[in-house]
Amino acid sequence: xxxxxxxxxRRLARNAEAVCRHYLSNGRREGGWWTVxxxxxxxxxxxxxxxxxxxxGRGAAGKWTDAxxxxxxxxxxxxxxxxxxxxxxxxxxEARRFLSLPTAQQPEPRAPVAAGSPDAAxxxxxxxxxxxxxxxxxxxxxxxxxxxxxxxxxxxxxxxxYRADENAPVETWPAMLAAVTDLEGTITGVHRTxxxxxxxxxxxxxxxxxxxxxxxxxxxxxxVVNHVVVVGEGIETMLALRCVLPSLPMIAALSASHLAAxxxxxxxxxxxxxxxxxxxxxxxxxxxxxxxxxxGIEPLALRPRSADFxxxxxxxxxxxxxxxVRIQLAPEDVASIRQMALHDLGSRG
Numbered sequence: 001x002x003x004x005x006x007x008x009x010r011r012l013a014r015n016a017e018a019v020c021r022h023y024l025s026n027g028r029r030e031g032g033w034w035t036v037x038x039x040x041x042x043x044x045x046x047x048x049x050x051x052x053x054x055x056x057g058r059g060a061a062g063k064w065t066d067a068x069x070x071x072x073x074x075x076x077x078x079x080x081x082x083x084x085x086x087x088x089x090x091x092x093x094e095a096r097r098f099l100s101l102p103t104a105q106q107p108e109p110r111a112p113v114a115a116g117s118p119d120a121a122x123x124x125x126x127x128x129x130x131x132x133x134x135x136x137x138x139x140x141x142x143x144x145x146x147x148x149x150x151x152x153x154x155x156x157x158x159x160x161x162y163r164a165d166e167n168a169p170v171e172t173w174p175a176m177l178a179a180v181t182d183l184e185g186t187i188t189g190v191h192r193t194x195x196x197x198x199x200x201x202x203x204x205x206x207x208x209x210x211x212x213x214x215x216x217x218x219x220x221x222x223x224v225v226n227h228v229v230v231v232g233e234g235i236e237t238m239l240a241l242r243c244v245l246p247s248l249p250m251i252a253a254l255s256a257s258h259l260a261a262x263x264x265x266x267x268x269x270x271x272x273x274x275x276x277x278x279x280x281x282x283x284x285x286x287x288x289x290x291x292x293x294x295x296g297i298e299p300l301a302l303r304p305r306s307a308d309f310x311x312x313x314x315x316x317x318x319x320x321x322x323x324x325v326r327i328q329l330a331p332e333d334v335a336s337i338r339q340m341a342l343h344d345l346g347s348r349g
Contacts (some may be wrong), residue, residue: 005076005088008095010055012075013062015099017051019075023082024049024100038066038129041083041255042158046133049078067128084127121190121213128155128177136176138199143236144313147243153220155233162194164206172339173203178220178235180213180254184263189213191220191235191254212252217263223249228333230302230310231288232274233259233281240310241274241302244322248272248333256280260287264297270330274309276303281308302328309328 012019020027020034027036032052037044048067053061062075065310071217073081079098080091132139134156146211158176173194180189191211202208220235222242230250232238238252253259256276260283264271273291275285285301292299304312305324312321326334 005092006056008099009062009074009076011099011101012079013053013055013060013097013295016049016061016075017045019062019079019098020049020051023079024027036159038068039071039078040127040129040158041082042129057162065277068133075188081127084123086129116212118188118213120135122187124160124192124212125155125177125179125190126158127150127186128157131156131176134158135195135197135199139176139193139195139201140236140239142200143240143245143310144318145236145239145310147239147246149246151222151239153181153222155179160194161201162190162205164319171205173197173205174199178252180211180215180218182218183263187213188218189215215254215258217258219251219253219258219262221249221251223247225249225251227267227269229264229268230272230274231259231262232266232302233276233284234308234310236277236310237308238275240308240313240321241325243313243318244325256284260284268297270298270300270333272300272302272329274304276308277304277306298330300328300330 017029017034024036024041026041027034032050032051034051035045036042036046036047047064047066049064050059050061053059055061055298063072064078065072076091076095079094083094083307085091085094092313131148131151131154136156155177157175157177159172162171162173163169174197175195176193178191179187180191182188189211190213192209194205196203219231222238226249228248230238230241230245230248231253232241232250233253233256235252237249242250253262257264264347273288275281275284289299289301302325306312308314312324315324
């Protein structure tokens with residue numbers, strides 16, 4: 001299959017401009033390059049595809065680089081990313097289809113990916129791009145969330161399908177994607193937040209937040225869990241806390257019912273529960289607290305001053321929020337985060 005891939009990459013390189021016009025139709029030729037915003041075909045000039053050069057090696061035609069993200073590859077990589085394809089087999093089949101080549105070996109028929117399945121969720125997430133410089137970053141900053149380092153669980157899709165119900169027409173809106181993963185890090189679902197076209201808030205649609213895939217027991221993870229973890233409901237709630245507790249790993253369970261059912265790694269020794277101040281949030285935190293006590297885990301509540309921690313972050317200064325949260329922490333965690341939190345808060349003004 002490696003030889004097959006190399007041969008296809010060379011054939012694609014001979015037709016680099018045609019590949020770009022097909023898969024990156026929102027771009028344009030500029031001299032010996034094709035320029036476009038990214039592999040998701042967003043208009044712009046961040047991604048450069050070399051149109052001329054040898055078929056392989058240094059300076060080869062078809063080599064591309066995204067100056068905004070540092071991502072790079074050949075035309076097979078580009079096709080896979082543009083179409084959201086996960087396996088090399090699927091990428092090669094797509095390349096053969098584009099080149100009008102017969103398949104080398106007819107594969108066994110396989111069932112289509114079911115809508116809303118974990119496979120569909122993985123495909124959608126991988127079709128996204130890093131959030132830096134996108135409307136997803138604009139959206140988070142508008143909600144007061146400014147600490148945006150190492151958010152590998154979040155991606156941005158410029159044209160994510162939205163349908164209000166089964167009888168409504170399909171629309172496309174920009175969306176922030178969040179990977180829902182299990183304890184092994186496997187993507188089991190994806191949460192979508194459809195955004196306004198300028199990123200200033202959520203899209204003006206009936207349900208701007210939806211999740212798909214296998215969610216129960218899993219969550220959106222920020223950081224690597226060791227012995228201490230912070231868990232809560234919403235993505236923005238946990239990202240707001242992360243602005244003042246940048247060194248603690250966090251998990252967003254996406255809802256109160258999923259928070260109560262969250263599966264945690266066996267290494268946990270101390271569990272912070274960032275509860276929302278409503279009946280469902282308080283009840284879910286109580287359920288998880290009871291479970292943690294039976295499992296020999298120290299449970300500690302983190303209570304917001306208002307409805308949730310993102311509301312707190314927008315209503316009071318980050319320094320005041322840090323002080324409010326800090327008095328609720330175990331002494332060991334105060335000692336480990338104080339210097340980093342104060343440094344980050346100071347650098348952000």
